[in-house]
Amino acid sequence: MDLIYLNREDFAKWDEFVQNSPQGSIFSKSWYLDALGVDYKILAVTQKGSIKAGIVLAKNEVNTFSNPMLDKYLGFLFIKEDGNYQKQISNRYQYMNILANEIKDITSFDYYFHPNFTNWIPLYWKGFAQQTRYTYIIDNSRSLEEIESRFHHNIKRNIKNAIKNGVEVRREIPFEDLWYVVNKTFLRQGSKAPFNKDRLKRFINDLMNRGSFISFGAYNDRNEPIAVLGFVYEEKSSYLLLNGVDIDREIRGANALIVKESIRYFYNICQKYDFEGSMIEGIEQFYRRFGGELIPYYRVWNDNIFNYLKTIAKKYYKRFKYGR
Amino acid sequence: MVAEYLNKENYEEWNRFVDESKTGSIFSKTWYLDALGMNYKILVVRDNQKIQAGIVLPKNEINIYSNPMFDKYLGIIYANFCGDKYKVVSKEYKYAQILAKEVSKFASFDYYFHPNFKNWIPLYWEGFYAQLRYTYIIDNQKSLDEIYNAFQKKIIKKNIDFALKNGITVRKDIDFETFWMLVNKTYLRQGSKAPFSKDRIKRYINELQKRGVFEIFGAIEKDGRCSCVCGVLYEEKSSYLLFNGIDIENMTRGANALMIWESIKYFHSRCKVYDFEGSMLPGAEPFFRKFGGELVPYIEVCNNTFFNFFKKKAKKFYKKLRYGR
Numbered sequence: 001m002d003l004i005y006l007n008r009e010d011f012a013k014w015d016e017f018v019q020n021s022p023q024g025s026i027f028s029k030s031w032y033l034d035a036l037g038v039d040y041k042i043l044a045v046t047q048k049g050s051i052k053a054g055i056v057l058a059k060n061e062v063n064t065f066s067n068p069m070l071d072k073y074l075g076f077l078f079i080k081e082d083g084n085y086q087k088q089i090s091n092r093y094q095y096m097n098i099l100a101n102e103i104k105d106i107t108s109f110d111y112y113f114h115p116n117f118t119n120w121i122p123l124y125w126k127g128f129a130q131q132t133r134y135t136y137i138i139d140n141s142r143s144l145e146e147i148e149s150r151f152h153h154n155i156k157r158n159i160k161n162a163i164k165n166g167v168e169v170r171r172e173i174p175f176e177d178l179w180y181v182v183n184k185t186f187l188r189q190g191s192k193a194p195f196n197k198d199r200l201k202r203f204i205n206d207l208m209n210r211g212s213f214i215s216f217g218a219y220n221d222r223n224e225p226i227a228v229l230g231f232v233y234e235e236k237s238s239y240l241l242l243n244g245v246d247i248d249r250e251i252r253g254a255n256a257l258i259v260k261e262s263i264r265y266f267y268n269i270c271q272k273y274d275f276e277g278s279m280i281e282g283i284e285q286f287y288r289r290f291g292g293e294l295i296p297y298y299r300v301w302n303d304n305i306f307n308y309l310k311t312i313a314k315k316y317y318k319r320f321k322y323g324r
Numbered sequence: 325m326v327a328e329y330l331n332k333e334n335y336e337e338w339n340r341f342v343d344e345s346k347t348g349s350i351f352s353k354t355w356y357l358d359a360l361g362m363n364y365k366i367l368v369v370r371d372n373q374k375i376q377a378g379i380v381l382p383k384n385e386i387n388i389y390s391n392p393m394f395d396k397y398l399g400i401i402y403a404n405f406c407g408d409k410y411k412v413v414s415k416e417y418k419y420a421q422i423l424a425k426e427v428s429k430f431a432s433f434d435y436y437f438h439p440n441f442k443n444w445i446p447l448y449w450e451g452f453y454a455q456l457r458y459t460y461i462i463d464n465q466k467s468l469d470e471i472y473n474a475f476q477k478k479i480i481k482k483n484i485d486f487a488l489k490n491g492i493t494v495r496k497d498i499d500f501e502t503f504w505m506l507v508n509k510t511y512l513r514q515g516s517k518a519p520f521s522k523d524r525i526k527r528y529i530n531e532l533q534k535r536g537v538f539e540i541f542g543a544i545e546k547d548g549r550c551s552c553v554c555g556v557l558y559e560e561k562s563s564y565l566l567f568n569g570i571d572i573e574n575m576t577r578g579a580n581a582l583m584i585w586e587s588i589k590y591f592h593s594r595c596k597v598y599d600f601e602g603s604m605l606p607g608a609e610p611f612f613r614k615f616g617g618e619l620v621p622y623i624e625v626c627n628n629t630f631f632n633f634f635k636k637k638a639k640k641f642y643k644k645l646r647y648g649r
Contacts, residue, residue, distance in 0.1 A: 086476045125606050
């Protein structure tokens with residue numbers, strides 16, 4: 001078995017591997033990373049030329065080996081294997097050991113893994129640390145009636161209020177509207193959006209050209225956007241990446257209404273609807289009330305003083321900046 | 325609503341609460357903690373005078389707020405709340421936050437929670453940190469045939485057959501001295517003596533055997549020698565494989581697997597599940613995994629302090645130095 005960094009000419013093969021891997025998602029595909037405009041390399045375990053496992057090692061905005069913004073799930077991906085369960089597990093342990101031996105030298109290694117990565121024991125043995133985080137996911141194999149019947153009664157009531165107040169839902173809204181409301185949401189929380197407007201515009205354009213991004217907006221009767229959503233999607237799942245509310249113009253239920261409409265939109269297009277978190281107190285409660293299942297995913301990092309201090313610094317920065 | 329520490333006269337109420345709770349186990353019961361001989365206090369939240377949530381806070385062998393040896397699952401225990409799932413979750417969040425506010429005062433707080441405690445978000449909000457660990461659990465709703473069929477063929481089934489062919493038998497009437505000798509030998513082989521005293525373990529096992537919650541199994545070689553032992557703690561909810569000692573140089577291949585298989589059979593009709601109790605050790609995990617149990621995560625929650633960061637580092641360093649792992 002070989003461990004190699006893939007060349008650009010192997011990226012199409014990598015993307016196909018990602019497509020078929022249970023831990024693979026759009027976030028690990030090379031064209032998605034290119035659209036984000038981040039530095040990355042791909043480490044793969046191969047056998048007789050076929051990829052058995054791998055990991056995207058992307059650098060984030062502060063140049064450390066960690067998820068860039070808008071790139072939610074990375075981490076280890078494995079080939080889908082059939083047959084004997086015990087054999088599959090021991091193969092996975094072997095792949096993980098090979099990858100871990102290489103990445104343990106990357107001091108800043110700190111990534112969010114895909115929810116289908118559910119066993120980090122070999123990484124524990126190699127000196128990594130783990131933390132469980134959560135997202136809410138709606139399974140689209142249920143009927144739409146069942147999905148909507150699970151909404152919390154406050155959500156249902158608020159949606160009715162938004163409809164009664166003439167809130168209009170639009171799809172594929174202008175980028176300026178999306179940006180305006182998302183940025184305003186960050187400003188309200190104490191800082192500007194943590195991504196650059198031009199970069200976001202380019203990223204969204206690239207994804208729209210590939211048919212994997214869509215936005216939704218709730219508009220008031222003065223044609224002003226009052227809540228917006230931005231989704232990345234593929235057949236496996238839709239991912240709620242951007243959510244903004246203009247609190248000055250807010251009509252109760254407008255945000256819930258567009259979430260509901262987006263759930264309906266993706267129902268026939270994707271297998272799952274992923275709220276993409278959140279661990280933030282107010283946001284978590286809002287997403288929880290759409291009745292999705294609480295799904296854990298892992299953050300895995302190299303357990304060293306650099307990452308410990310980074311985590312502490314991040315915590316204090318958030319407390320100082322956003323009061324949470 | 326505030327958290328309060330229980331008085332001794334409320335311990336029976338606490339034990340009933342633990343029994344009824346899905347996140348409660350024998351490890352949180354007062355008489356079990358007494359058998360271990362540990363110092364502990366119990367923090368609870370009441371509503372309408374009834375306990376709604378609580379946590380046992382024992383100190384371990386080095387006097388910090390962490391699981392003592394042989395006290396595998398502690399952590400927050402909830403009452404079995406009724407109502408729709410939103411009400412249940414918001415109650416759990418509310419009580420967890422009340423308890424967390426109190427226990428955040430303990431810099432060394434670091435406990436393994438029960439596998440049925442699935443959601444630590446409210447503790448995250450209170451500044452705690454959590455890491456996932458795993459155990460393997462066999463669901464006794466399955467038939468013994470199904471359970472056996474899930475065993476790995478090469479290492480487990482073949483070795484069990486080999487042990488049977490070579491006349492290995494499994495007995496439950498193993499004396500404490502033999503049990504101790506084999507458990508201690510296992511530690512000595514790994515580079516140090518057992519991290520618990522013989523007298524303490526003897527007292528602890530005696531107490532549990534009096535209550536009918538502990539069984540010792542041993543594999544007997546053809547010459548009558550006992551070559552491996554296991555000690556299993558149990559209650560109706562689960563059996564827990566706490567001890568496993570082997571005389572590796574003088575043991576017939578498969579004797580340990582056969583003995584564990586016999587213990588699985590013994591508890592099949594007595595307990596709902598069979599819990600292998602981990603382990604995260606590179607030497608033990610592959611062996612337990614091969615019995616085909618389900619990989620079940622449980623959460624270690626700790627106060628996110630420098631104390632705990634350095635404690636973990638020191639522990640890791642010590643293990644590497646002592647056992648080379």
